[in-house]
Amino acid sequence: MEFKHKPVMLKQCIEGLKIKPDGIYVDGTLGGAGHSIEILRKLSKSGMLIGIDRDTEAIEAAKNKLKEFSNVKYIHGNHDDIKKILKELNINKVDGILLDLGVSSYQLDEKNRGFSYLGENILDMRMDKTQKLTAKDVVNNYDENILAQIIYEYGEERFSKQIAKNICLERKEHQIETTKQLVDIIEKSIPKSKQNDGHPAKRTFQAIRIEVNNEIKPLYHTIEECIDVLAEGGRLCVITFHSLEDRAVKNAFIESKGKCTCPADLPYCVCGAKSLGKIITKKPITAENEEIKQNSRSKSAKLRIFEKAELILRH
Protein backbone atom coordinates (compact mmCIF):
# COMPACT_ATOMS: atom_id res chain seq x y z
CA MET A 1 0.00 0.00 0.00
CA GLU A 2 1.26 3.46 -0.88
CA PHE A 3 2.39 5.55 2.13
CA LYS A 4 -0.19 8.35 2.21
CA HIS A 5 0.09 11.09 4.82
CA LYS A 6 -0.37 14.85 4.50
CA PRO A 7 2.08 16.76 6.72
CA VAL A 8 0.23 18.94 9.22
CA MET A 9 1.06 22.67 9.57
CA LEU A 10 4.05 22.23 7.29
CA LYS A 11 4.71 25.92 6.65
CA GLN A 12 4.38 26.78 10.33
CA CYS A 13 6.80 24.01 11.35
CA ILE A 14 9.43 24.95 8.80
CA GLU A 15 9.22 28.63 9.79
CA GLY A 16 9.19 27.63 13.45
CA LEU A 17 12.42 25.62 13.14
CA LYS A 18 14.29 28.69 11.77
CA ILE A 19 16.53 26.35 9.79
CA LYS A 20 20.23 27.13 9.46
CA PRO A 21 21.49 25.67 6.17
CA ASP A 22 24.51 23.98 7.76
CA GLY A 23 22.71 22.82 10.88
CA ILE A 24 21.86 19.39 12.27
CA TYR A 25 18.16 18.68 12.56
CA VAL A 26 16.17 15.78 14.00
CA ASP A 27 12.78 14.68 12.75
CA GLY A 28 11.77 12.45 15.65
CA THR A 29 8.61 11.29 13.87
CA LEU A 30 9.82 10.74 10.34
CA GLY A 31 6.63 9.06 9.03
CA GLY A 32 6.28 9.62 5.28
CA ALA A 33 8.95 12.37 5.45
CA GLY A 34 6.45 15.11 4.57
CA HIS A 35 8.14 17.51 6.98
CA SER A 36 11.61 16.06 6.49
CA ILE A 37 11.71 16.74 2.77
CA GLU A 38 11.06 20.43 3.39
CA ILE A 39 13.73 20.54 6.10
CA LEU A 40 16.20 18.94 3.68
CA ARG A 41 15.31 21.46 0.96
CA LYS A 42 16.43 24.21 3.35
CA LEU A 43 19.69 22.48 4.26
CA SER A 44 22.98 22.74 2.41
CA LYS A 45 25.09 19.65 1.71
CA SER A 46 26.91 20.33 5.00
CA GLY A 47 23.67 20.25 6.93
CA MET A 48 22.26 16.98 8.21
CA LEU A 49 18.91 15.45 9.02
CA ILE A 50 18.43 12.59 11.43
CA GLY A 51 15.10 10.87 10.84
CA ILE A 52 13.79 8.67 13.64
CA ASP A 53 10.74 6.43 13.49
CA ARG A 54 9.77 3.36 15.47
CA ASP A 55 7.97 1.94 12.42
CA THR A 56 10.16 0.22 9.82
CA GLU A 57 7.48 0.72 7.15
CA ALA A 58 7.71 4.48 7.71
CA ILE A 59 11.52 4.35 7.49
CA GLU A 60 11.31 2.50 4.16
CA ALA A 61 8.74 4.98 2.78
CA ALA A 62 10.90 7.90 3.91
CA LYS A 63 14.05 6.42 2.35
CA ASN A 64 12.21 6.18 -0.93
CA LYS A 65 10.84 9.72 -0.74
CA LEU A 66 14.21 11.19 0.25
CA LYS A 67 16.39 9.17 -2.10
CA GLU A 68 17.79 12.27 -3.79
CA PHE A 69 19.33 13.43 -0.46
CA SER A 70 22.55 11.97 0.86
CA ASN A 71 22.71 13.96 4.10
CA VAL A 72 20.09 11.92 5.99
CA LYS A 73 20.61 9.34 8.73
CA TYR A 74 17.71 6.94 9.23
CA ILE A 75 17.19 5.55 12.70
CA HIS A 76 14.71 2.82 13.53
CA GLY A 77 14.12 3.74 17.14
CA ASN A 78 12.08 5.64 19.67
CA HIS A 79 12.47 9.41 20.01
CA ASP A 80 12.08 8.94 23.76
CA ASP A 81 15.68 7.68 23.49
CA ILE A 82 16.88 10.82 21.65
CA LYS A 83 19.88 11.35 23.93
CA LYS A 84 21.07 7.78 23.52
CA ILE A 85 20.50 7.89 19.75
CA LEU A 86 22.53 11.09 19.36
CA LYS A 87 25.27 9.75 21.62
CA GLU A 88 25.57 6.67 19.41
CA LEU A 89 25.92 8.98 16.42
CA ASN A 90 28.59 10.98 18.27
CA ILE A 91 26.44 14.09 18.09
CA ASN A 92 26.43 16.36 21.07
CA LYS A 93 23.97 19.11 20.15
CA VAL A 94 21.46 19.69 17.35
CA ASP A 95 20.01 22.89 15.88
CA GLY A 96 16.40 21.84 15.77
CA ILE A 97 13.98 19.03 16.53
CA LEU A 98 10.52 18.30 15.20
CA LEU A 99 8.03 15.96 16.84
CA ASP A 100 4.75 15.41 14.99
CA LEU A 101 3.21 13.04 17.48
CA GLY A 102 0.78 10.16 17.12
CA VAL A 103 0.14 7.87 14.21
CA SER A 104 0.30 8.55 10.48
CA SER A 105 -2.68 8.27 8.16
CA TYR A 106 -0.85 5.35 6.55
CA GLN A 107 -0.76 3.45 9.84
CA LEU A 108 -4.44 4.15 10.48
CA ASP A 109 -5.49 3.18 6.96
CA GLU A 110 -3.33 0.09 6.52
CA LYS A 111 -5.83 -2.50 7.71
CA ASN A 112 -3.38 -5.24 8.68
CA ARG A 113 -1.78 -2.95 11.28
CA GLY A 114 -4.92 -3.30 13.37
CA PHE A 115 -5.34 0.43 14.13
CA SER A 116 -8.56 0.75 12.19
CA TYR A 117 -12.05 0.05 13.48
CA LEU A 118 -13.16 -0.58 9.90
CA GLY A 119 -13.09 -4.14 8.55
CA GLU A 120 -11.84 -7.21 10.38
CA ASN A 121 -8.18 -7.48 11.30
CA ILE A 122 -5.91 -8.83 14.01
CA LEU A 123 -5.89 -6.55 17.06
CA ASP A 124 -2.33 -5.27 16.86
CA MET A 125 -1.83 -1.43 16.88
CA ARG A 126 1.95 -1.57 17.41
CA MET A 127 3.85 1.23 15.70
CA ASP A 128 6.99 -0.81 16.26
CA LYS A 129 6.40 -4.39 15.23
CA THR A 130 9.41 -5.56 17.23
CA GLN A 131 7.62 -4.54 20.43
CA LYS A 132 5.93 -7.31 22.44
CA LEU A 133 2.78 -5.64 23.78
CA THR A 134 -0.12 -5.61 21.30
CA ALA A 135 -3.71 -4.39 21.46
CA LYS A 136 -4.78 -8.03 21.80
CA ASP A 137 -2.72 -8.31 25.01
CA VAL A 138 -4.22 -5.11 26.42
CA VAL A 139 -7.80 -6.12 25.62
CA ASN A 140 -7.45 -9.72 26.83
CA ASN A 141 -5.22 -9.32 29.88
CA TYR A 142 -5.67 -5.92 31.51
CA ASP A 143 -7.68 -5.63 34.70
CA GLU A 144 -11.22 -4.28 34.17
CA ASN A 145 -10.71 -1.10 36.23
CA ILE A 146 -7.45 -0.28 34.50
CA LEU A 147 -9.03 -0.84 31.09
CA ALA A 148 -11.89 1.48 32.03
CA GLN A 149 -9.44 4.13 33.20
CA ILE A 150 -7.38 3.92 30.00
CA ILE A 151 -10.48 4.17 27.81
CA TYR A 152 -11.69 7.14 29.86
CA GLU A 153 -8.41 9.03 30.08
CA TYR A 154 -6.86 8.37 26.69
CA GLY A 155 -10.13 8.11 24.75
CA GLU A 156 -12.29 10.58 26.71
CA GLU A 157 -15.02 7.97 26.36
CA ARG A 158 -17.85 8.46 28.84
CA PHE A 159 -19.06 4.84 28.45
CA SER A 160 -15.62 3.53 29.41
CA LYS A 161 -16.83 1.49 32.40
CA GLN A 162 -19.52 -0.26 30.38
CA ILE A 163 -17.08 -1.01 27.56
CA ALA A 164 -14.45 -2.40 29.95
CA LYS A 165 -17.10 -4.53 31.69
CA ASN A 166 -18.34 -5.99 28.41
CA ILE A 167 -14.78 -6.67 27.21
CA CYS A 168 -14.16 -8.66 30.40
CA LEU A 169 -17.45 -10.57 30.09
CA GLU A 170 -16.73 -11.47 26.48
CA ARG A 171 -13.15 -12.59 27.11
CA LYS A 172 -14.37 -15.03 29.77
CA GLU A 173 -16.06 -16.89 26.90
CA HIS A 174 -13.26 -16.62 24.34
CA GLN A 175 -10.21 -14.52 23.41
CA ILE A 176 -10.89 -11.25 21.63
CA GLU A 177 -8.75 -11.61 18.52
CA THR A 178 -9.97 -9.12 15.95
CA THR A 179 -10.81 -5.45 15.55
CA LYS A 180 -14.35 -6.44 14.50
CA GLN A 181 -14.94 -8.37 17.73
CA LEU A 182 -13.86 -5.32 19.71
CA VAL A 183 -16.02 -2.98 17.64
CA ASP A 184 -19.06 -5.23 18.25
CA ILE A 185 -18.48 -5.10 22.02
CA ILE A 186 -18.10 -1.30 21.96
CA GLU A 187 -21.26 -0.85 19.89
CA LYS A 188 -23.17 -3.03 22.34
CA SER A 189 -21.88 -0.96 25.27
CA ILE A 190 -22.98 2.48 24.06
CA PRO A 191 -26.71 3.28 23.89
CA LYS A 192 -27.80 3.68 20.26
CA SER A 193 -29.15 7.17 21.03
CA LYS A 194 -25.60 8.24 22.06
CA GLN A 195 -23.86 6.85 19.00
CA ASN A 196 -24.02 10.11 17.09
CA ASP A 197 -20.52 11.52 17.61
CA GLY A 198 -18.51 9.80 14.86
CA HIS A 199 -17.84 6.06 14.85
CA PRO A 200 -18.66 4.62 18.32
CA ALA A 201 -15.33 2.73 18.43
CA LYS A 202 -13.17 5.75 17.55
CA ARG A 203 -12.39 6.86 21.09
CA THR A 204 -11.76 3.37 22.52
CA PHE A 205 -9.45 2.49 19.62
CA GLN A 206 -7.52 5.72 20.18
CA ALA A 207 -7.18 4.91 23.89
CA ILE A 208 -5.91 1.38 23.33
CA ARG A 209 -3.49 2.60 20.67
CA ILE A 210 -2.07 5.20 23.09
CA GLU A 211 -1.64 2.53 25.76
CA VAL A 212 -0.03 -0.02 23.41
CA ASN A 213 2.48 2.54 22.16
CA ASN A 214 3.03 4.27 25.52
CA GLU A 215 2.45 7.63 23.86
CA ILE A 216 1.78 9.86 26.88
CA LYS A 217 3.76 8.75 29.93
CA PRO A 218 7.33 9.41 28.65
CA LEU A 219 6.45 12.60 26.78
CA TYR A 220 7.26 15.18 29.48
CA HIS A 221 10.71 13.66 29.99
CA THR A 222 11.26 13.40 26.22
CA ILE A 223 10.59 17.12 25.82
CA GLU A 224 13.10 17.87 28.59
CA GLU A 225 15.69 15.67 26.86
CA CYS A 226 15.02 17.34 23.50
CA ILE A 227 15.58 20.78 25.06
CA ASP A 228 18.72 19.48 26.71
CA VAL A 229 20.27 18.37 23.39
CA LEU A 230 19.39 21.61 21.57
CA ALA A 231 22.30 23.88 20.72
CA GLU A 232 22.11 27.54 21.76
CA GLY A 233 19.33 29.24 19.80
CA GLY A 234 18.05 25.85 18.59
CA ARG A 235 14.34 25.24 18.27
CA LEU A 236 11.99 22.44 19.27
CA CYS A 237 8.64 22.22 17.43
CA VAL A 238 6.04 19.79 18.75
CA ILE A 239 2.67 19.00 17.18
CA THR A 240 0.17 17.25 19.45
CA PHE A 241 -3.27 15.82 18.71
CA HIS A 242 -4.50 14.99 22.21
CA SER A 243 -5.11 17.20 25.23
CA LEU A 244 -2.90 15.01 27.47
CA GLU A 245 -0.02 15.26 24.99
CA ASP A 246 -0.45 19.01 24.74
CA ARG A 247 -0.49 19.37 28.52
CA ALA A 248 2.77 17.42 28.88
CA VAL A 249 4.47 19.57 26.23
CA LYS A 250 3.14 22.81 27.68
CA ASN A 251 4.23 21.93 31.22
CA ALA A 252 7.70 20.79 30.14
CA PHE A 253 8.12 24.08 28.23
CA ILE A 254 7.05 26.14 31.26
CA GLU A 255 9.42 24.22 33.52
CA SER A 256 12.31 24.66 31.08
CA LYS A 257 11.63 28.34 30.67
CA GLY A 258 12.15 28.64 34.42
CA LYS A 259 11.05 31.46 36.59
CA CYS A 260 13.88 33.90 36.12
CA THR A 261 12.73 37.30 37.32
CA CYS A 262 15.66 39.33 35.97
CA PRO A 263 14.88 42.25 33.67
CA ALA A 264 14.92 41.09 30.01
CA ASP A 265 17.78 43.48 29.12
CA LEU A 266 20.21 41.86 31.57
CA PRO A 267 22.68 39.65 29.66
CA TYR A 268 22.75 37.03 32.41
CA CYS A 269 20.77 35.99 35.41
CA VAL A 270 21.31 37.52 38.80
CA CYS A 271 18.16 36.25 40.48
CA GLY A 272 19.39 32.68 40.93
CA ALA A 273 16.68 30.96 38.85
CA LYS A 274 17.56 28.90 35.80
CA SER A 275 16.08 29.35 32.36
CA LEU A 276 16.93 27.08 29.45
CA GLY A 277 15.24 29.31 26.92
CA LYS A 278 11.97 30.86 25.88
CA ILE A 279 8.57 29.74 24.75
CA ILE A 280 7.95 31.13 21.26
CA THR A 281 4.26 30.21 21.17
CA LYS A 282 2.48 31.76 24.13
CA LYS A 283 -0.61 30.04 22.77
CA PRO A 284 -0.32 26.96 20.54
CA ILE A 285 -0.51 27.51 16.80
CA THR A 286 -3.46 25.74 15.15
CA ALA A 287 -4.14 24.85 11.52
CA GLU A 288 -5.76 27.41 9.24
CA ASN A 289 -9.30 26.80 8.00
CA GLU A 290 -8.09 26.01 4.49
CA GLU A 291 -5.84 23.23 5.80
CA ILE A 292 -8.60 21.83 8.00
CA LYS A 293 -10.88 21.71 4.93
CA GLN A 294 -8.29 19.70 3.04
CA ASN A 295 -7.06 17.56 5.91
CA SER A 296 -9.52 16.94 8.74
CA ARG A 297 -6.69 15.39 10.81
CA SER A 298 -5.20 18.86 11.25
CA LYS A 299 -8.29 20.05 13.15
CA SER A 300 -7.10 18.90 16.56
CA ALA A 301 -3.41 19.68 15.95
CA LYS A 302 -1.54 22.12 18.21
CA LEU A 303 1.98 23.33 17.51
CA ARG A 304 4.18 24.58 20.35
CA ILE A 305 7.69 25.96 19.87
CA PHE A 306 10.56 26.38 22.34
CA GLU A 307 13.86 28.15 21.69
CA LYS A 308 17.00 27.28 23.62
CA ALA A 309 18.71 30.27 25.18
CA GLU A 310 21.64 31.76 23.25
CA LEU A 311 23.75 31.95 26.35
CA ILE A 312 22.74 29.90 29.37
CA LEU A 313 24.34 32.07 32.01
CA ARG A 314 21.04 32.20 33.83
CA HIS A 315 21.84 30.14 36.90
Ligand SMILES: C[S@@+](CC[C@H](N)C(=O)[O-])C[C@H]1O[C@@H](n2cnc3c(N)ncnc32)[C@H](O)[C@@H]1O
Ligand atom coordinates in the same frame (compact mmCIF):
# COMPACT_ATOMS: atom_id res chain seq x y z
C1 LIG B 1 2.05 11.83 12.54
S1 LIG B 1 3.23 10.74 11.87
C2 LIG B 1 4.50 11.78 11.26
C3 LIG B 1 4.29 12.17 9.84
C4 LIG B 1 5.40 12.99 9.23
N1 LIG B 1 5.63 14.21 9.96
C5 LIG B 1 5.06 13.31 7.79
O1 LIG B 1 4.73 14.46 7.51
O2 LIG B 1 5.11 12.42 6.95
C6 LIG B 1 3.98 10.12 13.30
C7 LIG B 1 5.10 9.11 13.02
O3 LIG B 1 5.89 9.05 14.18
C8 LIG B 1 6.13 7.74 14.54
N2 LIG B 1 6.25 7.74 16.01
C9 LIG B 1 5.28 7.95 16.91
N3 LIG B 1 5.77 7.91 18.15
C10 LIG B 1 7.11 7.68 18.02
C11 LIG B 1 8.18 7.55 18.95
N4 LIG B 1 7.97 7.61 20.27
N5 LIG B 1 9.42 7.36 18.46
C12 LIG B 1 9.63 7.28 17.12
N6 LIG B 1 8.67 7.38 16.20
C13 LIG B 1 7.42 7.58 16.64
C14 LIG B 1 4.99 6.93 13.99
O4 LIG B 1 5.40 5.61 13.73
C15 LIG B 1 4.63 7.71 12.72
O5 LIG B 1 5.30 7.19 11.60
